[in-house]
Each structure stands twice: as C-alpha cells, then as structure tokens.
Amino acid sequence: MSTLPFSPDVYAARLDRARTLTRQAGLDAVVVGPGPDLVYLVGLEGDTIERLTALVIPAEGDPTIIVPRMELAKVRGTAVGPLDIGVIDWVDGDDPHLLVMFAIPGDPVRVGVSDALPALHVVPIGERLGVQLELATPVLREGRMIKDAEEITELRRAGAAIDAVHRRVLGMLRAGRTEREVAEDIAAAIVEEGHERADFVIVGSGPNGADPHHEVSDRVIGDGDIVVVDIGGPVPSGYNSDSTRTYVVGTPDPEVARQIAILERAQQAAVDAVRPGVTASQIDAAARDVLAAEGLADAFLHRTGHGIGVSVHEEPYIAPGNDLPLREGMAFSIEPGIYFGGKWGARIEDIVVVTADGCERLNVTPHGLTPAG
The missing domain is CATH 3.40.350.10 (Creatinase/prolidase N-terminal domain)
Structure with a gap:
C-alpha cells in the first residue's frame, strides 16, 4: 500500500x-x-x-x-x-x-x-x-477474528460496493450471452463501484450452478436458466466483499422456485440465530435444519460460512463441529446453498457482523430468486 x-x-x-x-x-x-x-x-x-x-x-x-x-x-x-x-x-x-x-x-x-x-x-x-x-x-x-470499529467501517464499505454491482447484474444477464461475457462485465463493474480489483467472479448458469466452485465458461445462458453469481474483491483498504445471489433468466420452473424459497428461509434462519454466545456450529445448524426438514439436506454440500477481513476466507468458520462461541465484532458470511448435479444450483450469501444483541447484515439486495434479463 x-x-x-x-x-x-x-x-x-x-x-x-x-x-x-x-x-x-x-x-x-x-x-x-x-x-x-x-x-x-x-x-x-x-x-x-x-x-x-x-x-x-x-x-x-x-x-x-x-x-x-x-x-x-x-x-x-x-x-x-x-x-x-x-x-x-x-x-x-x-x-x-x-x-x-x-x-x-x-x-x-x-x-x-x-x-x-x-x-x-x-x-x-x-x-x-x-x-x-x-x-x-x-x-x-x-x-x-474480532474486528475493530475501523475494520467494520471498511467491511460496510465493501458490502455496499458489491451490493451496487449485484444491482447492475440484472441488466447483464440475459439469454444468448455466455457466462464469460457476463463475468467480464461484472469484473469491470466491481472496479467501477469502488473495489481495487475483482478477486473472483463466479457465473454458474444451469448445470454449472451445481458446482459451488465453478468460475465461468463459454456456456450460452438460456431462457429459464438459474444463474449463481458469487462475486467479491478488496476495497482500497484491503478489506473484502463477498456476496452471492441467485438469478433466473425468464420464467423459472415452479418446483425450482419453491426449493430456492426454502433456501432463502434457511439463510434467514441462520442470520436470525446470530448473537454473542451462540456457537458457530449452531449457526450452521440453523440453516441446515431448515433444508433437512424439507428433504434438501443432501443438496447442501459445504459449510454455512467463513470469516472475512483482510482475507476473503479466515476464521471463524461457520461449520458443523465448530463449537467456538460467537463474540461481538466477529464478521463472517452466511451462505447456504443447494446443488443438483447436472441440473442447477443456488446459493444466497451475506456478510454479517456480530453485534451486542444480534448481527448487522452488510448486504441488503433482494435475497430470493431474482428475475433478470
């Protein structure tokens, strides 16, 4: 610097x-x-x-x-x-x-x-x-792990910047474009909205969305496709954004829309569970239990979240078996997902900061299945 x-x-x-x-x-x-x-x-x-x-x-x-x-x-x-x-x-x-x-x-x-x-x-x-x-x-x-006031200010800045990019994604996604073309537009928008650079851009359409770590390909986005967009990067202070939204191009299959609505409830349940003293594994379970009750447990392939700051991934990790109690000032993602190999996937991700009696959500764009194109 x-x-x-x-x-x-x-x-x-x-x-x-x-x-x-x-x-x-x-x-x-x-x-x-x-x-x-x-x-x-x-x-x-x-x-x-x-x-x-x-x-x-x-x-x-x-x-x-x-x-x-x-x-x-x-x-x-x-x-x-x-x-x-x-x-x-x-x-x-x-x-x-x-x-x-x-x-x-x-x-x-x-x-x-x-x-x-x-x-x-x-x-x-x-x-x-x-x-x-x-x-x-x-x-x-x-x-x-415990962010000071200055760090939280920078994470808020990063969250607002990546939210601005997600608002622009609505105009970028449409049938006939490739994932790569959309990703290039998103990467430019990440910088334009105040980041130093785009550290990662995932555009997973249709069956590619079923791969949680898919990046981009030359697949042409089609009408009715579910598209996972996971993006982030550092703002000038070095603190990172990381936010995922799930979009649909055209009209979604009703059953797919129903399952993504369940995922939205699972993500909200985990956010609602955050407060000092609750363990990281309990936050993970809050999301996982909603999905399990609807028969979607096997579709959730990863932990619920990870800490964020000067690194995109750092402690605390919001995962099964992590009995670390949450404390005020911790910052981490909450990002449950569901994935159906060869078909489609979905993920919803926010960064939250633990407060004295709950949490502050740093990403506020719509969380449900969002129409684009």
Missing part, C-alpha cells in the same frame, strides 16, 4: 493485543511472515519469497522486523515507520534466520510462527533458535 488505510494508533493497538495474546498463550514470541497477518499488524503487503521478511513479536519487549535491505524503503512506508518499530536489515550472504534469535529477549523455549511462513524459513529458524516451533495461529487469529 502506498498509504496506510488506518492511523498508526490502530496498528499500535493491534501489536499490543498480539503481544498480550502471545504472553497469554505461554509463548516467548511469535514470528510473522508476509501474508494477511502482516497486513493486519503493520500494513505490509507482499508474498513470501526466498529472502526472509519476518516481524518478531516477543511476549515481553518491543517488536522487531527483519527485512532484506533492498525492501527497507517499502517497509518503512508501513506502520513500521511512524511506530518506530525496530528494524534489522540484511543483505545476501548474511544469515537472516540467525537474526530472529537477536530479536527475542532471553533464552526462548516456545516460539510460534504464522501459518503463511513456509518451511524454507521455518526449519532454519527453528534450528538457529534450538527450539521446535509451533503454529502461532491461535494467537494471530484471535486478534483478526
């Missing part, structure tokens, strides 16, 4: 929280490589490469970032600069993994690493420290 989306104070609070969570987890430090966690903590974007970049957060003491000297200017343009975070730079020929040791006070026993850090770096860091590294995911996810 050329400019930080949030004030330095926001990043300072996130780092303080990460240090507290590190201490509470009994870890001496966590080592965070490039990826969503580093974006969240200091606003540093980038992919993991063979040259080590790592933010070291000790349980006691100040954080330090280890970075190739050629990346120094980029790193100082993040929260690292205004927060005056310690920097250890290195050049080719140095041993950057050894430098991690100098960023952790004392004689560490337990050190966690972010899940985005590859074995290329994890193994030598563990060797230099003389410890068996462990995943820092329980520490890092705890901070990211």
